[in-house]
Amino acid sequence: MIYRNVSHPTDIPWFRALRAVLVVLAALITAVITTGSVYLATHEDVPPEVGHAAPDALVPDPTLPSSAPVIGGPGVQATPPGLLAIAPKTVPRKTLLKLAGLEHVQKVAAVDGGAVKIAGTGLQLLAVDPAQFRSWTPTGVAQHPEVWSALARGEFVADAATVRRLGMVLGAEYQLENGPRLRVAASATLGFPGVDGLISADLGRRLGFATGVVVLVDGDKIDAAQVRRLLGKRAQVVKVGPAREQEAAPKARRVLVGRPETYLDLYRRSAAVCPGLSWTVLAAIGQVESGHGRNNGPSSAGALGPMQFMPATWKTYGVDGDGDGVADIWSPYDAVPAAANYLCANGGGAGGDRLRKSVWFYNHSWDYVDRVLGLAVAYARTYPS
Numbered sequence: 001m002i003y004r005n006v007s008h009p010t011d012i013p014w015f016r017a018l019r020a021v022l023v024v025l026a027a028l029i030t031a032v033i034t035t036g037s038v039y040l041a042t043h044e045d046v047p048p049e050v051g052h053a054a055p056d057a058l059v060p061d062p063t064l065p066s067s068a069p070v071i072g073g074p075g076v077q078a079t080p081p082g083l084l085a086i087a088p089k090t091v092p093r094k095t096l097l098k099l100a101g102l103e104h105v106q107k108v109a110a111v112d113g114g115a116v117k118i119a120g121t122g123l124q125l126l127a128v129d130p131a132q133f134r135s136w137t138p139t140g141v142a143q144h145p146e147v148w149s150a151l152a153r154g155e156f157v158a159d160a161a162t163v164r165r166l167g168m169v170l171g172a173e174y175q176l177e178n179g180p181r182l183r184v185a186a187s188a189t190l191g192f193p194g195v196d197g198l199i200s201a202d203l204g205r206r207l208g209f210a211t212g213v214v215v216l217v218d219g220d221k222i223d224a225a226q227v228r229r230l231l232g233k234r235a236q237v238v239k240v241g242p243a244r245e246q247e248a249a250p251k252a253r254r255v256l257v258g259r260p261e262t263y264l265d266l267y268r269r270s271a272a273v274c275p276g277l278s279w280t281v282l283a284a285i286g287q288v289e290s291g292h293g294r295n296n297g298p299s300s301a302g303a304l305g306p307m308q309f310m311p312a313t314w315k316t317y318g319v320d321g322d323g324d325g326v327a328d329i330w331s332p333y334d335a336v337p338a339a340a341n342y343l344c345a346n347g348g349g350a351g352g353d354r355l356r357k358s359v360w361f362y363n364h365s366w367d368y369v370d371r372v373l374g375l376a377v378a379y380a381r382t383y384p385s
Helices: 013-043 093-100 130-136 145-152 160-166 201-206 224-231 263-271 279-290 311-317 332-345 352-362 366-382
Strands: 083-086 105-118 121-128 156-159 173-175 181-188 197-200 210-219 236-239
Touching: 083 224, 093 105, 093 210, 093 224, 105 130, 105 201, 121 130, 121 201, 130 145, 145 156, 145 181, 145 197, 156 160, 160 181, 197 201, 210 224, 224 236, 263 279, 263 332, 279 332, 279 352, 279 366, 311 332, 332 352, 352 366
Parallel strands: 121 197, 156 181
Antiparallel strands: 083 210, 083 236, 105 121, 105 210, 156 197, 173 181
């Protein structure tokens, strides 16, 4: 047998290179473990009530100390019609153009209309495109998110007087004679004489409604006789008066936080509404919900304003934060202390699990809770009191 002269492995160049790499890797692993231990030790110092979300994934808004709160709602200019006309057949486009050319007329539109029966009672409905029809409604209706969400879902919006007259229940379904069941999803004072409610144009087509027979005419001092002459002798023309005011809401609870110059100060002052609640929780909700007033909605669910309140919740928990006598869902000076009020009513000032539960009441998602409370941790570190 012949033996070869074999060198020790450590003398081979590639082995020496490999060993050097392993030494570096070992050092890196040790550093990571050490750093991780320091992070865990530091993270455990954070009060448990604000959660354990990774702060590097949750970044506080850097403009918070300088960003000024701004009051603003949806940009819908409501201009209800001065006249409403019902024609015996579809109104041609050339006739609509002639109507638009009449003296004092500002704008004209035609929508679909028809009648349905519920338990033998006839209802006169308009079938509309929500995006085009919204500006024709009174301001209170135009800014009523449930109305437009309901129409988008193919549900029924009943006039408030019809609901009272027939004893309808919001949220209940009613069987149409020779038609589908319709859910009464919202109610509002529409202000259109003889109109019992609204449905979507798509649903109206399925129900066989007449196309383009209801004409809306906007303007002051419009000559009704001229409108009737253009639409034909069989047309019915009625004047549309101002919509009756909605029932007054109860006087809002007054919680004075004033009008701070920045969102940072607003969150800090508003936290005092709920003793024990950290302002960082309010700041985290404000960032998650609207980007501190940059996106005030309405949301797809109908939430409004910088703290994204549902109108029904606002009626109970909304407050007048700046002392102007109004609890305005669109105003950060009212909405932020109202959020503190709502969290406090659900145990937010007690911390721990009760705080977590109060944030869950704000938005029924534990992922949302973890995100908000993790972001609150990041706010505490970025903007120490």
